[in-house]
Amino acid sequence: AQSVTQPDIHITVSEGASLELRCNYSYGATPYLFWYVQSPGQGLQLLLKYFSGDTLVQGIKGFEAEFKRSQSSFNLRKPSVHWSDAAEYFCAVGPVSGGYNKLIFGAGTRLAVHP
Amino acid sequence: DAGVIQSPRHEVTEMGQEVTLRCKPISGHNSLFWYRQTMMRGLELLIYFNNNVPIDDSGMPEDRFSAKMPNASFSTLKIQPSEPRDSAVYFCASTSLGGKWTEAFFGQGTRLTVV
Numbered sequence: 001a002q003s004v005t006q007p008d009i010h011i012t013v014s015e016g017a018s019l020e021l022r023c024n025y026s027y028g029a030t031p032y033l034f035w036y037v038q039s040p041g042q043g044l045q046l047l048l049k050y051f052s053g054d055t056l057v058q059g060i061k062g063f064e065a066e067f068k069r070s071q072s073s074f075n076l077r078k079p080s081v082h083w084s085d086a087a088e089y090f091c092a093v094g095p096v097s098g099g100y101n102k103l104i105f106g107a108g109t110r111l112a113v114h115p
Numbered sequence: 116d117a118g119v120i121q122s123p124r125h126e127v128t129e130m131g132q133e134v135t136l137r138c139k140p141i142s143g144h145n146s147l148f149w150y151r152q153t154m155m156r157g158l159e160l161l162i163y164f165n166n167n168v169p170i171d172d173s174g175m176p177e178d179r180f181s182a183k184m185p186n187a188s189f190s191t192l193k194i195q196p197s198e199p200r201d202s203a204v205y206f207c208a209s210t211s212l213g214g215k216w217t218e219a220f221f222g223q224g225t226r227l228t229v230v
Contacts, residue, residue, distance in 0.1 A: 043221035
């Protein structure tokens with residue numbers, strides 16, 4: 001069955017430090033992969049997506065992610081974190097079963113940023 | 116476009132009452148999702164519509180939950196009767212097939228509290 005695992009529930013980093021959020025997926029074919037961010041009280045906003053091609057994808061707000069098929073991973077990175085990056089981050093994979101565009105989300109990683 | 120619009124943003128109701136959540140997808144999108152978010156279970160897909168037709172409702176927790184999409188610009192999620200364990204944030208998201216898979220756009224959610 002398709003699934004997404006985000007091993008880290010909470011991560012705390014200092015402002016200006018680098019960040020890597022982990023995402024592993026289980027999928028029977030070439031997946032479409034997404035990272036979403038959710039600020040408190042808000043909906044989910046797309047940071048970046050991978051459909052095909054270059055395995056290093058750039059997103060908004062200075063984020064990037066790298067698709068590694070051999071490791072079934074799609075980790076999110078940012079070289080220098082800003083206090084405004086504190087939020088919850090969700091990795092998602094799709095489409096699921098039958099080709100319909102249905103997303104499966106990971107449990108999320110809550111990021112705290114220390115000044 | 117104003118994005119995906121959900122109403123109400125907050126709903127407080129008494130146990131046993133009927134609750135109706137509303138969603139207006141982005142114009143031109145032909146797929147619509149209802150998700151539920153709780154601390155315990157994270158983001159769960161409840162039901163998915165394609166071209167106004169329910170494709171997958173396997174995530175609907177019980178018969179107390181029902182969803183409709185009478186036209187391309189409107190969907191409802193109804194809970195009757197509501198129970199305290201239904202308290203959660205309910206998100207609506209829409210996307211477009213159009214021959215190419217793309218990301219889902221989320222509304223800001225409805226925070227439901229059943230007392």
